[in-house]
Amino acid sequence: MPFATDGPDPKIRPFDELDPIEMEELLRWATEEAKLRTISDGAMNAINNGAVKAAGHYEDKDGNSVTPSVER
Numbered sequence: 001m002p003f004a005t006d007g008p009d010p011k012i013r014p015f016d017e018l019d020p021i022e023m024e025e026l027l028r029w030a031t032e033e034a035k036l037r038t039i040s041d042g043a044m045n046a047i048n049n050g051a052v053k054a055a056g057h058y059e060d061k062d063g064n065s066v067t068p069s070v071e072r
Helices: 021-031 036-055
Strands: none
Touching: 021 036
16 A cells, blocks of 8 residues: 555555555545445434434524524
């Protein structure tokens, strides 16, 4: 893995040290091997579900539940 340090316990090198080819390899590895897309989808679902749940606890001045938003 050209984007990681050498040794028995490799670590991802800082992004600003990677050349374009190493960055591409890192992104490919993250998508294919580390299942980054699955983790990202799960995080977005959790954020959206939290926004819906939180919005149900707040009302506007007319007594209606506020619209869910991840910006709160």
